[in-house]
Amino acid sequence: LKKIGVMTSGGDSPGMNAAIRAVVRTCAYHEIECYGIYRGYEGVMEGDFVKMDARSVKGIINKGGTVLKSARSKAFRTKEGRQLAYEKLTEAGIDGLVVIGGDGSFTGAMVFNSEFDFPVMGIPGTIDNDIVGTTHTLGYDTALNTVVEAIDKIRDTASSHNRLFFVEVMGRDVGHIALNVGVGAGAEEILIPEEDLGLDRLIDSLKRSKASGKSSSIVVVAEGDKIGKNVFELKDYVEENMTEYEVRVSVLGHMQRGGSPSCFDRVLASRMGVKAVESLLEGKSNYMVGLKDDIIQITPFDQAVKGKSKINKELLRVSDIMTV
Numbered sequence: 001l002k003k004i005g006v007m008t009s010g011g012d013s014p015g016m017n018a019a020i021r022a023v024v025r026t027c028a029y030h031e032i033e034c035y036g037i038y039r040g041y042e043g044v045m046e047g048d049f050v051k052m053d054a055r056s057v058k059g060i061i062n063k064g065g066t067v068l069k070s071a072r073s074k075a076f077r078t079k080e081g082r083q084l085a086y087e088k089l090t091e092a093g094i095d096g097l098v099v100i101g102g103d104g105s106f107t108g109a110m111v112f113n114s115e116f117d118f119p120v121m122g123i124p125g126t127i128d129n130d131i132v133g134t135t136h137t138l139g140y141d142t143a144l145n146t147v148v149e150a151i152d153k154i155r156d157t158a159s160s161h162n163r164l165f166f167v168e169v170m171g172r173d174v175g176h177i178a179l180n181v182g183v184g185a186g187a188e189e190i191l192i193p194e195e196d197l198g199l200d201r202l203i204d205s206l207k208r209s210k211a212s213g214k215s216s217s218i219v220v221v222a223e224g225d226k227i228g229k230n231v232f233e234l235k236d237y238v239e240e241n242m243t244e245y246e247v248r249v250s251v252l253g254h255m256q257r258g259g260s261p262s263c264f265d266r267v268l269a270s271r272m273g274v275k276a277v278e279s280l281l282e283g284k285s286n287y288m289v290g291l292k293d294d295i296i297q298i299t300p301f302d303q304a305v306k307g308k309s310k311i312n313k314e315l316l317r318v319s320d321i322m323t324v
């Protein structure tokens with residue numbers, strides 16, 4: 001390989017810049033050229049490339065967002081879009097690709113690889129931590145810390161007013177963020193898509209905690225929770241079925257995706273970037289790099305995108321015990 005392209009695709013996550021830096025610098029270390037691609041697959045199809053060298057990624061390891069911008073591309077899902085992407089890459093002499101993104105981005109990379117035999121490696125960048133083949137996706141740790149900090153602040157006002165708060169957190173259709181911040185911030189209940197607590201049990205549990213002397217409570221709700229009600233309907237339901245609390249809702253939203261990456265995410269990004277480039281140089285393709293047992297390993301894309309990573313059920317029990 002002589003020229004590697006690097007891009008960020010799908011929802012951004014803290015640590016993406018650190019991963020771009022690692023890819024660019026690993027290319028420089030091995031004396032091959034590196035091109036940044038703007039706005040994910042959209043930029044590939046438009047040939048929106050910029051040559052990057054070791055110095056062009058200075059001062060970004062600590063920055064949230066992505067200097068290469070990100071997008072979710074509809075056009076790349078079409079055969080014509082991928083044909084165009086292939087033409088633009090070959091015109092520019094780019095002969096390998098590192099895609100930093102989530103499962104949608106990897107599915108695109110996999111299809112592209114199968115059609116054009118184009119070498120691709122993936123780095124899992126999403127706050128959701130929903131990818132098989134890594135215990136941590138890039139940005140997940142930072143998001144957990146951001147959310148815990150936000151809930152700590154909500155608890156201050158909840159307790160001043162003796163209120164019950166439903167705090168909705170991101171995670172798409174998995175509950176990793178909710179479960180971990182629920183334990184980390186000492187939530188009364190944690191509602192996640194993987195477990196159906198049921199409305200009756202929720203009300204019972206809140207009544208019990210009030211009776212045990214608690215004056216305020218936090219319930220963390222994963223955005224993908226399947227209890228059958230959105231967070232505002234939940235508030236209404238609880239208000240109708242118990243009078244013990246005044247209830248408020250806080251939807252944390254996209255602030256969870258921003259901010260300076262944690263040390264963990266910076267180190268992870270650096271390790272993943274090195275592994276992605278060196279795997280391409282070893283002739284590997286169609287894999288995602290990931291962390292398992294503190295070792296950076298690679299998993300074939302088809303396995304990585306097949307299922308969703310499982311939640312740690314032990315945490316549910318820990319949460320139950322902690323809220324005795």
Ligand code: F6P
Pocket residue numbers: 011102126127128170171172223257
């Ligand atoms: O996948 C990351 C994520 O932030 C999810 O947690 C959330 O469901 C989704 O992206 C939001 O997407 P958008 O930025 O398009 O609103």
